[in-house]
Amino acid sequence: MAARWLRVALLVAALLLMALSLMASPLMASPVAAACPQWASEHAEKQLTELGQRLQDWNLAYRRDGSSPVSDDIYDQARADYRQWSSCFPEVVDRLPSPRLGAMLLPSLSTTLNHPVVHTGLNKAATDGEVAVWLARHAPTWVQPKVDGVAVTLVYRRGQLVQLISRGDGRTGQDWTRHAEVIAAVPQQLDVSRFDNANAEQLVVQGELYQRLAGHRQQQEGTAGARSRVAGWMAREQLTPDIGRQIGLFAWGWPTGPEAMDERLAGLAQLGFEDVRRFSVPLEGFASAAHWRRQWYTSPLPFATDGVVLHAATRPSGRHWLPQPPDWALAWKYPAREVLAQVRDIEFSIGRTGRITPVAKLYPVEVDGRTLRRVGLGSLDHWRALDLLPGDQAIIETAGLIIPQIKSVAWRGEPRYSVQAPLAEDYHPLSCWHPEPGCGQQFLARLDWLSGGSALQLRGIGPATWRRLVNAGLVQGLLDWRKLNAGQLARLTGVGQQRAQAILISFDEAQQRSFEQWLIALGAPPLPNGHGLTTWSALQQRSAEQWKRYPGVGEVTAKRWMQFVSDPEVQTLAAILADDGVVGFAPPTHTGCMEFEQCL
Numbered sequence: 229m230a231a232r233w234l235r236v237a238l239l240v241a242a243l244l245l246m247a248l249s250l251m252a253s254p255l256m257a258s259p260v261a262a263a264c265p266q267w268a269s270e271h272a273e274k275q276l277t278e279l280g281q282r283l284q285d286w287n288l289a290y291r292r293d294g295s296s297p298v299s300d301d302i303y304d305q306a307r308a309d310y311r312q313w314s315s316c317f318p319e320v321v322d323r324l325p326s327p328r329l330g331a332m333l334l335p336s337l338s339t340t341l342n343h344p345v346v347h348t349g350l351n352k353a354a355t356d357g358e359v360a361v362w363l364a365r366h367a368p369t370w371v372q373p374k375v376d377g378v379a380v381t382l383v384y385r386r387g388q389l390v391q392l393i394s395r396g397d398g399r400t401g402q403d404w405t406r407h408a409e410v411i412a413a414v415p416q417q418l419d420v421s422r423f424d425n426a427n428a429e430q431l432v433v434q435g436e437l438y439q440r441l442a443g444h445r446q447q448q449e450g451t452a453g454a455r456s457r458v459a460g461w462m463a464r465e466q467l468t469p470d471i472g473r474q475i476g477l478f479a480w481g482w483p484t485g486p487e488a489m490d491e492r493l494a495g496l497a498q499l500g501f502e503d504v505r506r507f508s509v510p511l512e513g514f515a516s517a518a519h520w521r522r523q524w525y526t527s528p529l530p531f532a533t534d535g536v537v538l539h540a541a542t543r544p545s546g547r548h549w550l551p552q553p554p555d556w557a558l559a560w561k562y563p564a565r566e567v568l569a570q571v572r573d574i575e576f577s578i579g580r581t582g583r584i585t586p587v588a589k590l591y592p593v594e595v596d597g598r599t600l601r602r603v604g605l606g607s608l609d610h611w612r613a614l615d616l617l618p619g620d621q622a623i624i625e626t627a628g629l630i631i632p633q634i635k636s637v638a639w640r641g642e643p644r645y646s647v648q649a650p651l652a653e654d655y656h657p658l659s660c661w662h663p664e665p666g667c668g669q670q671f672l673a674r675l676d677w678l679s680g681g682s683a684l685q686l687r688g689i690g691p692a693t694w695r696r697l698v699n700a701g702l703v704q705g706l707l708d709w710r711k712l713n714a715g716q717l718a719r720l721t722g723v724g725q726q727r728a729q730a731i732l733i734s735f736d737e738a739q740q741r742s743f744e745q746w747l748i749a750l751g752a753p754p755l756p757n758g759h760g761l762t763t764w765s766a767l768q769q770r771s772a773e774q775w776k777r778y779p780g781v782g783e784v785t786a787k788r789w790m791q792f793v794s795d796p797e798v799q800t801l802a803a804i805l806a807d808d809g810v811v812g813f814a815p816p817t818h819t820g821c822m823e824f825e826q827c828l
Contacts, residue, residue: 483546
């Protein structure tokens with residue numbers, strides 16, 4: 229009775245964790261993964277044809293040289309996309325000239341064999357909460373690393389290996405038996421004398437052929453192309469002894485063996501498959517599973533992994549399996565290091581200094597529990613080097629990065645749509661002092677900088693407030709806000725009397741800011757430690773040579789200061805501040821300061 233109540237309590241706790249996970253996870257809250265694209269039939273045919281061709285090209289590359297132009301993460305996502313799009317547009321798939329997804333297996337010269345026991349595949353957990361619920365429902369449980377390789381069936385009759393079969397579609401696979409004797413990790417003979425007659429007659433092992441990698445840390449190195457490399461090797465007509473030595477076997481399944489996990493592991497170890505017992509751990513709940521998932525993700529292992537596999541302590545005999553994911557095992561994968569995303573549009577962000585940053589707007593894609601809709605492209609030069617345009621499929625790198633970045637273009641859309649970028653020569657630190665056509669972004673960025681913590685520190689004044697003021701025509705110059713009254717502010721949508729008074733108080737506080745803060749607000753070039761920022765009049769009299777006497781001020785900074793103080797727009801703003809009595813801008817009350825050092 230106590231055990232029953234404990235199990236109920238664990239299930240309730242797991243359901244609560246799942247609910248919290250769902251609320252916090254954009255992956256589950258958003259229809260990104262499940263929704264069908266809203267495409268016309270002609271566009272769907274174009275997309276499926278293009279993706280199908282890419283998959284074929286990548287498969288051929290696997291066979292030709294044992295490597296792939298893309299990572300396993302990208303390949304897996306492309307296949308998943310093809311599968312989803314095919315289910316969304318079955319009428320399109322029926323008339324496609326390219327192969328169906330089921331036919332997009334690794335090309336091989338091998339014949340096809342039936343599996344004596346089907347390969348089931350695995351369901352994949354989407355959230356921590358889903359994992360917690362599964363563990364509570366199936367306790368006691370075990371965990372193994374999810375070795376990233378190529379799944380196979382080994383068939384032994386009276387202890388002698390007679391077949392090595394690729395996973396294929398789960399029911400049938402390629403005959404790879406010719407490679408078995410070259411792969412040292414695949415036993416040619418088993419001692420089955422201690423087992424029952426059925427296993428002695430025919431013993432079936434399922435496992436993963438993997439590339440041996442000494443001290444491989446998944447978090448740092450990813451899959452390193454290991455799975456695609458093994459797939460390419462196995463698709464060849466013959467293996468060399470050197471390649472055979474590079475292939476290992478992780479025997480994770482014995483369908484004809486005991487139903488209890490511990491007995492099955494002991495039996496596999498007796499047969500010579502010791503690794504699987506060494507990497508199988510009994511669990512004590514979600515925290516234990518999370519620990520081992522993290523441990524195998526960060527620690528050195530002899531193979532690449534892409535997650536962990538959770539197992540119930542018992543499972544039914546292989547005689548009852550179907551070629552579909554069972555309930556008694558669950559995959560909990562690691563975050564993808566790369567994702568595939570289609571570019572919807574290219575936009576350009578223009579900052580305060582005139583820097584132009586291209587931004588790729590994406591059709592929503594899942595990245596580590598978040599929904600990604602846009603990615604910065606750094607600079608115009610980098611964007612042009614990528615040659616990235618709407619309709620292109622981009623590879624987005626996520627591993628080890630706080631902000632995802634576009635790594636490369638997987639393939640380009642057809643037809644290609646041109647994008648007109650802003651002219652770089654039109655934007656610089658002294659452009660766009662008013663919201664004229666083409667200047668809206670830079671002017672708003674100037675206002676946002678002016679009110680920020682590095683400048684005037686105007687409390688409660690941010691981009692939304694400035695946008696309202698500019699759109700209402702109340703701010704058309706950088707200092708127009710200083711002449712506004714409560715009535716003008718209160719008439720703005722979403723402001724009202726109370727908010728208007730708060731805005732005015734913030735504006736009034738600017739009068740008390742220092743000369744240095746006002747220079748920063750106007751966009752003055754940076755100066756180490758603020759040396760020499762005395763009065764506006766003194767700055768106007770300073771020569772380039774005098775600027776360069778300060779530590780950290782070279783030719784470039786001196787030139788920028790000379791351009792800043794002589795710019796007509798800046799001089800107009802300085803005159804406004806002088807008329808308003810702002811410290812440092814009022815004209816000098818005496819003359820005769822001729823030497824640079826005397827003006828400090």
